[in-house]
Amino acid sequence: MTEELIRDQLIVQRRERKIQERPWAAKDPSLMKAIGMAKIIEESQRCMKELNKKDRATDVSVVGPDQQDYVESEVCAHKKKEKKD
Secondary structure, three states: OHHHHHHHHHHHHHHHHHHHOOOHHHHHHHHHHHHHHHHHHHEEEEEHHHHHHOOOOHHHHHHHHHHHHHHHHHHHHHHHHHHHH
C-alpha cells in the first residue's frame, strides 16, 4: 500500500513540475498527453538506436525476413556463450 502511495505522489509531483515548466499546457489535457507521448517516443527511439549500435545483426530490415530465423538462432547462441563467460 505504501509503495503505491509513494508512486502516486511521484506521479503527481512530476505532473506539477511539467505544469510549472509549461503553464499553458495545464489548460489543455490533450496537449499534456501529446507532450508525454512525444517524450516516450523520443526515449524509445534513443533506446532503439543504442540497441542497433550494439547488435546490428538482429535488425530485420538489414537482414531480411527470410534470414531472420537464422540470425535469431545465432544471436541466441551468442548470448548463451556470453553467459558462460
